[in-house]
Amino acid sequence: MAGSRGVVIAALIANGAIAVLKFLGFLVTQSPSMLSETYHSISDTGNQVFLLIGIRYSGKEESRTHPFGYGKAQFFYSFLVSVLLFGIAGWESLKHGYDAIMHGGHALGGMVTLAGYTFPGWYVNVVVLVGAIGFESYAFKKAAAELRRQIREYEWDGIVDAFRKTSDVTTLTAFTEDTIALLGAGIALVGVILSEITGNAVYDAIGAVCIGVLLMSFSVALAWENKRLLLGESLPEQVEKSLQSIVRNHPGVAHVDDFRTVHVGPEKVLVTADVSFNSGLETNDIDTDITEIEDKLKAEDKRVKFVYLEPEV
Known part of the structure; x- marks a missing residue:
């Protein structure tokens, strides 16, 4: 800025x-x-x-x-x-x-x-x-x-x-x-x-x-x-794939059902995802995993300012 x-x-x-x-x-x-x-x-x-x-x-x-x-x-x-x-x-x-x-x-x-x-x-x-x-x-x-x-x-x-x-x-x-x-x-x-x-x-x-x-x-x-x-453009495809792989490779994640990004301002991006976690995880474990994933995404690309993950078990 x-x-x-x-x-x-x-x-x-x-x-x-x-x-x-x-x-x-x-x-x-x-x-x-x-x-x-x-x-x-x-x-x-x-x-x-x-x-x-x-x-x-x-x-x-x-x-x-x-x-x-x-x-x-x-x-x-x-x-x-x-x-x-x-x-x-x-x-x-x-x-x-x-x-x-x-x-x-x-x-x-x-x-x-x-x-x-x-x-x-x-x-x-x-x-x-x-x-x-x-x-x-x-x-x-x-x-x-x-x-x-x-x-x-x-x-x-x-x-x-x-x-x-x-x-x-x-x-x-x-x-x-x-x-x-x-x-x-x-x-x-x-x-x-x-x-x-x-x-x-x-x-x-x-x-x-x-x-x-x-x-x-x-x-x-x-x-x-x-x-x-x-009109709400997403991040370039390669960048999206890189961010999605961070979520997919996180311990406890079974697979990513949906992953989307959109620019909400100059160098300010919103990331949303539906994430399936391994069965048997406790609610507290899932909360911890979500927080860790959010931190990883923001560390990977500083444009990521908002992250919303919907957990599926």
Whole structure:
């Protein structure tokens, strides 16, 4: 949880500052791709606020109405991020770029005078975008480090495998945002430079369209990943088999009749099982065995927070 919070706070600070700089660049040059990038950074800033709300809400203690806690709040707020903020920013970027293409685009501002110095306005965009890439690289590095830690801990095959299996949607969303932010800033930079070199502003407008498509594509991908957790996904099959073997191999257990797992929050799993014990065991013995099995399961995988075993004799 602490790792996720640190990742989100780093992204919030970076994106808030970058949004202001990009908007100033747009005001100077009226660049469509700069406006798209402004939408993008405003979206990212809002995203971090939603994610922090999710982290705070999910930290509430279990209650009668929520016996397994509020962990799924992070899934919900991450879903909102992907659908509302990413989708809105993507659509606005796409629409603005399309309009610019249909109307032939426009020059990226004239000469600008700041602190007694006069220079081409498009320089502002280049400086802002290069600075944005620097800030986003810092946030991306922090998110990537947390994701790599999880990959090592759970022995996933890589980022693609982590994307499919992680329940830490906050880190996943931040990592995805930072990746898109770097790609978007790079696309905008190429569009601005090409428009200046060729004298054809349509390249800048095309950059805005590409950024919009990028945002909307990733919004769908993130929504899909959050859906699996909101619907109650189990642990990966191999992990389940490993946990089930712990129960099956415990002294006194005859066989496991049913075994199920489900994510109830980021890195928080519920395990239930119907377990047949050997005949002749006393009630106290069964109680002791159940406690020992619970401890073994939690020791095997720290994501296991709740264990309910139904004994059958």
